[in-house]
Amino acid sequence: MYGKGLKPLSIATVAMLALSLSLVFFYAPLDADQGFVQKIFYIHVPLAIVALVGFVVGGIFAIAHLRTDNRKWDAYSYVSIHLSVIFGVAVLITGGIWAKASWGHWWVWDEPTLVSFLIVFLLYATYYPFRYAIEDRDRQARYASVFAITAGAFVPLNFMAVRMAESLVHPRTFATAEGGMPGEMLLTFLCMLVAIGLLWTTLVKFELTAKSASGQVKRLRRALDAPVSGASSRIAPEVS
Amino acid sequence: MLELAALLPLGAPALPLDEAGKYVAGAYVVFVVLLLVYVAIMAAKLGRIERDLGEVAAIAEERKETQVAPGREAEEAAPHG
Numbered sequence: 564m565y566g567k568g569l570k571p572l573s574i575a576t577v578a579m580l581a582l583s584l585s586l587v588f589f590y591a592p593l594d595a596d597q598g599f600v601q602k603i604f605y606i607h608v609p610l611a612i613v614a615l616v617g618f619v620v621g622g623i624f625a626i627a628h629l630r631t632d633n634r635k636w637d638a639y640s641y642v643s644i645h646l647s648v649i650f651g652v653a654v655l656i657t658g659g660i661w662a663k664a665s666w667g668h669w670w671v672w673d674e675p676t677l678v679s680f681l682i683v684f685l686l687y688a689t690y691y692p693f694r695y696a697i698e699d700r701d702r703q704a705r706y707a708s709v710f711a712i713t714a715g716a717f718v719p720l721n722f723m724a725v726r727m728a729e730s731l732v733h734p735r736t737f738a739t740a741e742g743g744m745p746g747e748m749l750l751t752f753l754c755m756l757v758a759i760g761l762l763w764t765t766l767v768k769f770e771l772t773a774k775s776a777s778g779q780v781k782r783l784r785r786a787l788d789a790p791v792s793g794a795s796s797r798i799a800p801e802v803s
Numbered sequence: 804m805l806e807l808a809a810l811l812p813l814g815a816p817a818l819p820l821d822e823a824g825k826y827v828a829g830a831y832v833v834f835v836v837l838l839l840v841y842v843a844i845m846a847a848k849l850g851r852i853e854r855d856l857g858e859v860a861a862i863a864e865e866r867k868e869t870q871v872a873p874g875r876e877a878e879e880a881a882p883h884g
Contacts, residue, residue: 598823599824599827600823600826600827602827603826603827603830606830606831606834607830610834649837649841652837653833653834653837656830656833656837657830657833657834660826660829660830660833661830663826664823664826664827762838766841769845770845773845773848773849773852776849776852776856777848777851777852777855780852780855780856780859783856784855784859787859787862787863787866789858789859789862
């Protein structure tokens with residue numbers, strides 16, 4: 564039962580988002596360099612971290628699928644990647660807005676952090692046509708799992724490569740030799756990170772519940788020998 | 804490298820609140836709009852599932868009635884008393 568615990572999780576997500584947004588606008592101090600524009604940081608960076616972690620989690624579910632041959636894990640992997648791609652869109656747009664406000668440009672091609680995230684995003688954007696190209700459901704699930712594992716392994720490697728690269732304009736979130744963020748900023752950031760993480764988990768659970776309900780209706784139709792109505796998705800895995 | 808250096812806001816004053824506010828509002832609105840679009844798509848999917856479930860329930864009830872009906876006919880045809 565995928566819907567179990569969805570209600571308390573949703574309430575916790577809404578409460579945490581409300582608290583975090585209050586902290587962002589009423590508690591966290593203004594940044595000395597960037598001023599009010601720096602508030603974008605509290606939505607942009609947690610979204611990016613959660614999206615990247617979501618891609619890795621999708622890979623871990625894919626490993627579970629290949630090990631057990633249980634289609635449930637393929638559905639988990641698919642939904643994790645799906646949500647992370649949506650979060651990725653938000654990261655690219657909010658990042659563009661922040662870049663325009665801070666640097667005067669929507670995009671900077673010389674910046675490793677930006678370009679590496681775009682590469683990861685475009686890599687995962689190919690996940691859908693990749694699944695769609697394979698008709699047989701079992702093969703589709705297996706190949707998609709291999710893709711998710713390979714791409715999931717690429718994400719931390721890519722992250723480490725970017726951390727090692729010399730960056731000139733993009734700031735480092737947990738900085739380094741000069742010390743990190745002030746306490747209030749760090750607390751606000753961590754609350755927002757938890758809130759966005761909870762949102763991702765809630766949406767994954769929500770989508771899995773919807774897929775499970777849809778799969779059970781299809782099973783019921785088959786049991787009744789009734790025609791399956793509507794166009795069923797060829798790429799979304801069926802769960803019951 | 805020099806091109807990148809030119810992008811650095813070093814020494815430049817922070818954007819005034821009225822100008823910065825537009826960007827901050829834009830970023831948070833994008834997040835909310837994406838969330839709402841996702842929820843709307845999921846709501847449409849749930850509506851379709853509900854409709855499908857209604858159809859399946861109607862088929863099941865129809866079948867039950869057709870299975871019960873021959874029994875009833877036989878009962879009615881049997882001599883009373």
